[in-house]
Amino acid sequence: MLNKLAASELVLNEDGSVYHLNLLPEDIAEKIILVGDPDRVAKVSKYFDKVEVKKNKREFYTHTGTLRGERITVMSTGIGTENIDIVMNELDALVNIDLKNKEFKTEHSALQLFRMGTCGSVNPEVQVDNMLVTQNVVGLDGLMHFYQDYAFENEFSRNFMEKFPYPKIKPMLYFADWAEELGALYKDAKYHGNTATFPGFYAPQGRQLRLKAVDDQFLEKLNDLGVTNFEMETSAIYALSKLLGHKAITVNNVIANRRRGEFSADHHASEKNLIEWVLERIIK
Ligand code: R1P
Ligand code: URA
16 A cells, blocks of 8 residues: 555545544544434533534534543534445544645554443333443444454354344444443443344334334344344444554433333433543543
């Protein structure tokens, strides 16, 4: 691979910022909270002591400031792993590529990434309005089929792959190898789960409005294989962080229990609780 990147490969805006995130290297902290919903960014940054950077483009909103004296960034990713492809590559470019010369830096910088999201549960025992940290993640989206060096294996993944009953779908499995360093964020979570990341909200998550899903027992079968919950970003966050040398963890608030047909009675209060719960545990 050539060290110097062509203008078509690393696309920059007129001010030198990365193309989609619209950010310059000095706009981000080493510690970054990723949320799906752009509206959640201000709900997080209102807890900061001060906000120095507010930038946005498309669904990517970024606020950077300090909290209890520590520099921190909160950014929205929008929905889905295709957005995470953009977020991870452009965040990495901000710290590991010299944007002016379009050359890889010789010294690697590692980011700490915390996805603060929402999820549904497929396990009847996993109750709404509680925090779930993703231990293993099953990517049922297709993003990682396009990258080299993506295979990660452990006991959960071997068992899952052996028994997964849908030959047309190729799952990709990853896991959090950062848990011990996380302290209270990991220890205090009510659930440590195995998350499925889906490429859609309806049939991929077993929802049938006017269209039928290929298997109306899909969620039950995933639960039988040890899956506790599902959402739409974590597989790509874990896989690309690992490949790019960053540390990532997902904490999701469970807002729906699909097996019991329950939804959080007040998901705004639940979101506020998620934000306060995570901030309390990632800043000393
Ligand atoms: C679907 O409603 C969205 O909610 C979940 C899913 O992963 C998907 O992005 O997460 P966020 O609440 O973080 O967006
Ligand atoms: N996020 C999802 O992707 N699905 C749900 O049901 C809830 C949150």
